[in-house]
Amino acid sequence: MNDFEPRSLTASEWAVIREFVRTTITEAQQRTEARYPTRKLMGALTALARWAVLVACLPVEKSIILHRDTIAEYIARGCPTLAPTSQATRRTMLLRIAEAVLPPDERVSRLQPVYRDNPARPYEVHEQVALRSWAVGQTTPQRRRDCRTILALGLGAGLSTHDIMGLRVQDIKADDHGVLITVRDERDVPVLWQWEQELIDLIAEREGQQWAVGPQRTVTTKNWLWNFIATARPEVGVTPTVGRMRNTWLLHHMATGTPLGPLAAAAGLQTFRTIEKLFSYLPPPTRDEVRAAMRRHLRSL
Known part of the structure; x- marks a missing residue:
């Protein structure tokens, strides 16, 4: 010294x-x-x-x-x-x-962050429609299936790139209650009903041990998924990114009243920091919505 x-x-x-x-x-x-x-x-x-x-x-x-x-x-x-x-x-x-x-x-108290960590912007409804068009417009049946699966896993289940790259077909189950994804034997993620059929079709078409996306690939790095999307046939006005799809899924559940505890468990979140960053995208509730939601009987006190 x-x-x-x-x-x-x-x-x-x-x-x-x-x-x-x-x-x-x-x-x-x-x-x-x-x-x-x-x-x-x-x-x-x-x-x-x-x-x-x-x-x-x-x-x-x-x-x-x-x-x-x-x-x-x-x-x-x-x-x-x-x-x-x-x-x-x-x-x-x-x-x-x-x-x-x-x-x-x-001693010092907590200070504000040095720089703002802005979240990836969730997709608007019209952009989600354009993403479906992007998937359908690919050049081969396998690429169309992979692109539709990527959308179902991102917009329908909020999976991260790491989650998608490690997911096998056998990790996706369909029953009378819908479609459920088991992520790395750590958590279960229910799929939004709008995207269930894409994954039901996937289960019917591919073997259980195959990767859910890119069945013939030999790597699990995030670069593979990035390169696959980058080389796919583009759609005018929209580009699929996993971060934006995951935030779209999170925002949907926040806006429709999914309790934060189950949402965090399904999303694999250790804190509510990610959810906090998305609050600015929530549409403001009406006075009647606030009153009805907060009066709702959930359990005896």
């Missing part, structure tokens, strides 16, 4: 903050399990301290330099050459330092 010498600072600049940086990092590493290498933490804190003291003219005090507002302002103004992901990483390192060395009443 004592041999750390930042190249971006002059000797006189480093002398102003050197003792602060060294003692703070030493204390932080002693009080918490080191998630980041010491030299990376030294570099992050040096950059923050230089900006805070030499640019923002703040005193060399832990409670001020590591205050949440100082960190947020530094990330917003003090490192414009860093990419958003690098800014987020640096901020995380600084927050970990602050949590380790500040007393409980001075």
